[in-house]
Amino acid sequence: MKQSKIIGTGHYVPDHVVKNADLEKLMDTNDAWIQERTGIQERRHVVPGGEDTTSRMGTRAAQMAISQAGIEVDDIDFIVFATLSPDYYFPGPGVMLQQQLGFKKEIGALDVRNQCSGFIYGVSVADQFIKTGMYRTVLVVGSEVHSGGLDMTTRGRGVSVIFGDGAGAVVMQSTDEKHKGVLSTHLHSEGQFAEELALIGPATTDWIPNYIERNDPEDLRYYPHMNGNFVFKNAVVRFQEVIHEALIANNLGANEIDLLIPHQANLRISQFIQKQMNLPDEKVFNNIQKYGNTTAASIPLALSEAMHAGKVKDGDLICLAAFGSGFTWASALIRW
Structure with a gap:
């Protein structure tokens, strides 16, 4: 294979x-x-x-x-x-x-x-x-x-x-x-919390003409909704779980990660995970300070910046991890 x-x-x-x-x-x-x-x-x-x-x-x-x-x-x-x-x-x-x-x-x-x-x-x-x-x-x-x-x-x-x-x-x-490239990926979801971080409308359950007809300025379903504290509490748990799942699947330890690139949701989440995993600053890449949360773009944007800045070298063990709306969370372990 x-x-x-x-x-x-x-x-x-x-x-x-x-x-x-x-x-x-x-x-x-x-x-x-x-x-x-x-x-x-x-x-x-x-x-x-x-x-x-x-x-x-x-x-x-x-x-x-x-x-x-x-x-x-x-x-x-x-x-x-x-x-x-x-x-x-x-x-x-x-x-x-x-x-x-x-x-x-x-x-x-x-x-x-x-x-x-x-x-x-x-x-x-x-x-x-x-x-x-x-x-x-x-x-x-x-x-x-x-x-x-x-x-x-x-x-x-x-x-x-x-x-x-x-x-x-x-x-x-x-x-x-055989020992280069994507070592493994790990994907999860928990749909019972779907509406804790969601954009509810317009949707097929309530089409746009209905919004126009109501003309209700207090109808906020067409703006993103986020239960921030609840999302944070789940994120810090799921991030660690899915990272360790990838490491265990490949018989590796956290100390062997050369660079962790987390989804850029919130710098405080990244810092919490870094502390829990005992990773030094040089082993975690964050650019949320400059770009905010760019959702599906955040990890490839950060990976590309890290690569072009010379922070990713041949043979490095790179861990990508994300958590967000759905709830969904995932990780990928890569030998560069």
């Missing part, structure tokens, strides 16, 4: 920087309040009506990953696109990226809707396709545009200060190196 390895990484963020001080003009908040609770100093937002969309940002991240991999677009056999914020209700952005990259062949494109865990779920899908021999080279993308759907008032500050826009991508390819 083949192994799958990452041969190229890429990322893209919009030019427009939104600092905490900028949010003070829109809502009752301040830099100290935001940093104390989340660690975020700034984030990127797309310009309304501009060129940056979920699919286009994903395309730009993919182009960077393809270039670094040293391959051509048509060397890719399949696309996996993870997002909670597609350009349209349908079709999904995978097919749009396929068109934007200029493929000459009509390869398949799969959209993954697992929110914060979406990229790792996508890596797992790609890994299985490659290991079974169905495809040789798979492009996995995570991209999000949150900014247009946030309640940028004091009422929504508990959620809106957290999220940013951005994209990341990896190229995965088969290899005969």
Whole structure:
């Protein structure tokens, strides 16, 4: 059986920087309040009506990953696109990226809707396709545009200060190196808590015309809802569980991790996990300070930044872990 390895990484963020001080003009908040609770100093937002969309940002991240991999677009056999914020209700952005990259062949494109865990779920899908021999080279993308759907008032500050826009991508390819590449992936869900972190409407249970007809400014279902304390308490447990699950599956210890790249949900969660696992600062990569929570884009964006900064070296043991809406959580252990 083949192994799958990452041969190229890429990322893209919009030019427009939104600092905490900028949010003070829109809502009752301040830099100290935001940093104390989340660690975020700034984030990127797309310009309304501009060129940056979920699919286009994903395309730009993919182009960077393809270039670094040293391959051509048509060397890719399949696309996996993870997002909670597609350009349209349908079709999904995978097919749009396929068109934007200029493929000459009509390869398949799969959209993954697992929110914060979406990229790792996508890596797992790609890994299985490659290991079974169905495809040789798979492009996995995570991209999000949150900014247009946030309640940028004091009422929504508990959620809106957290999220940013951005994209990341990896190229995965088969290899005969038995001890390199994706060692294992681990995927979980707990649907009983689905509405603790969710966007309830518009939905097929309550279509958009009903919203328009009601014209109720206090109807907040079309803004994201997050039970922050409950999410935090579950996240710190599930993060540790799924990381240790990956280590146990491969007979490895936490001290053997060279770099942990957690989903960039909240710096306080990452710091808690780091402390519990007794990992030094140089073994944990965080960039939420600059970009906020970019959901499915956060891990590939961070992985690409770490790679291009020289923090990922040949032979390193890399652990990716995520927890989020669903609830879903996942991990991937990779020997670089």
